[in-house]
Amino acid sequence: MYEDVAISCFRYLGMKSLDEVDRMTIREYRLLMKANNLKNVDRDYRVHQLAWLTNAARATKSAGKGKRRPVYAKFSQFFDYRNAVRQALGKKKRSRFDGIGHLLKGGR
Numbered sequence: 472m473y474e475d476v477a478i479s480c481f482r483y484l485g486m487k488s489l490d491e492v493d494r495m496t497i498r499e500y501r502l503l504m505k506a507n508n509l510k511n512v513d514r515d516y517r518v519h520q521l522a523w524l525t526n527a528a529r530a531t532k533s534a535g536k537g538k539r540r541p542v543y544a545k546f547s548q549f550f551d552y553r554n555a556v557r558q559a560l561g562k563k564k565r566s567r568f569d570g571i572g573h574l575l576k577g578g579r
Contacts, residue, residue: 476500477489480500483504483507484503527542527549528543528549529541530542530543
């Protein structure tokens, strides 16, 4: 049992010594292993998402008789980097309707 726990700690949790393993409580071990399992699910999700996006990026549509062209002519049509950065920073994407609420409330 102890040896299995130690191997799991070395293999999955990045621990390098038995001293690190010995200082850990059973509850801590279980939580770290659960977190590691969730990390693996997240990694698998990203791999599958990448496969899906690769397929979407290769998509084509009809462009006349017997001709096909890419659905996304430019990368920016496929992924809006600036908007993604704005969202990551907690900034809202500006809308052409920004401020209309102010006008509707009687403000000028």
